[in-house]
Amino acid sequence: MMKMKLGLLYGGKSAEHQVSLQTAKAVIKALDLTKYEVHPIYITEDGEWVRGEQLHSPVDDVKTLRLNDNGKKVSPTSLNSEIFPAAENERGEGKFDVVFPLLHGPNGEDGTVQGLLELLNIPYVGNGVLSSSAGMDKVMMKNIYEQAGISQPAYVWYLRGEWEKNAEAAYEKVEEKLGYPCFVKPANLGSSVGISKAEDRESLAEAFRVAFEYDRKIIIEEGIDGREVEIAVLGNDEPECSVVGEIVPEAGFYDYKAKYEDGSTGLIIPAEITEDEFARIKEVAVQSFKAIDCSGLVRADFFLTKDGGVLMNEINTMPGFTPFSMFPMLWQKSGLEYPQLIEKLVQLGVERFEEKQKIKHTF
Known part of the structure; x- marks a missing residue:
């Protein structure tokens, strides 16, 4: 059985560059290398694209993912032709089966890279152009949710x-x-x-x-006087939800250090909520997912107010996959282990690509 050729895009010209490296390290560790032929593609902080050699084992240190000195610069518009030998491309065997963008923030999570992959007609994991751009821009996202009748601060x-x-x-x-x-x-x-x-x-x-x-x-x-809770959403046209998790930050709020560095924030999974609250959170999470035409994955963040209200805070179209990240932990507590979660996301990306191939482009 031939391995699936998987391209991992990580890094990025973004203030969340370091977060992306941590996500890439975690995903590489979770991938079954007997099923996937993994090719790292590093985007530097200056926006240059660098390919590395095929990975045959997990990465121990995120520093090794910075391929500035031991990789080859490639053009973003020539991913397949520059990653694989020309002879393989001519046989159609060298092209990516799917690309997994592990990018957070602008120039990656905001629809820019998704648009490139759409133009190149390469299957990819996660949200498309519209949902990525709308989800990245908190103002546009909240404007859309306001029109959709979703309660928010x-x-x-x-x-x-x-x-x-x-x-x-x-x-x-x-x-x-x-x-x-x-x-x-x-x-x-x-x-x-x-x-x-x-x-x-x-x-x-x-x-x-x-x-x-x-x-x-x-x-x-x-500022909302309430509990901070999150739920993970997985799917395409028929999304499913995980259990709900609650964030209990030791500091004033759930900041960068608490998320990625010291792990000081308390996480309660599953959260101690009523069945009615759980049902309402799931309902609004799916409504929010569909309102901006999401696909693949989303982490939806909410406030639970003291009077029982459910307020949408925001959605994240490319949540982190670090050891401290809520998205994989929520699914783990829902019965989906990390490696199976990655496989499911890849499957959803391929399914969405195949669905789009049914669209006519001639008249």
Whole structure:
């Protein structure tokens, strides 16, 4: 039985570059190398694409995934022809069966790489162009969910130019519409990079400054007095949900350090919630998944308020797969182990590709 040729895309020109390396290490460790012929493709922090030799064993250190000095630069538009020998390509045996983008943040999770793979007609794992771009931009995502009637915290947003022209007006609007505490976030970033909690005017101004370092657009959300819970969604046209997990951060909120470095945050899986709350969370998670036409995978984040309300916080179209990541742990507690989860995602990507091949492109 021939192995499936799997391309792993990781790294990326993004502030979440290091998170992507950790995800790649974890996925490589989980892959069954007797079933997959794994080819690493590293995207540097400057946006260059570098291919490495086929992997025959797991990676012990993420530093070895940085292929700057021991790889060959390739053109993103020539993935198959530059990865495999020309003779193999002519026989049609050398092309990727599927590509797994393990990219977080801009220039990877936002639909850019997905658009490239669509143009190259290469099957890939995860969400498509529209869902990736809408899910990446928190403002667009929340605007869509507002139109879909999905309950969520109040929010306002700003462009850097608006803030630079009249910062005081921006702060006053936040205080009028949201009050304190509130959270200030780059609109197009994840992994809690650039996010700050503001308790007063002074910390709000600093939070604006920090967020604008990572994006030209930021979103400010009201602080919710409630429990933070997450659920994992898996599938294409008929998505399924995992159990619910609860986040209990030791710090003020679930920041980058708690997510990826010290593991200090308490995670309760499954969360102690009622059957009605579980049913409502699943219902809204699937509704959110379908509202932006997701496929493959999503992690949906919610607030459970003290009066029993369920508020959508955000969805993540490429959640992390690190040892501290909720997505694989939620599925593990739901009966789907890590290696089987990876196989399921690959299968879903191939199924979606085959479905798209049925579309007519002539008239």
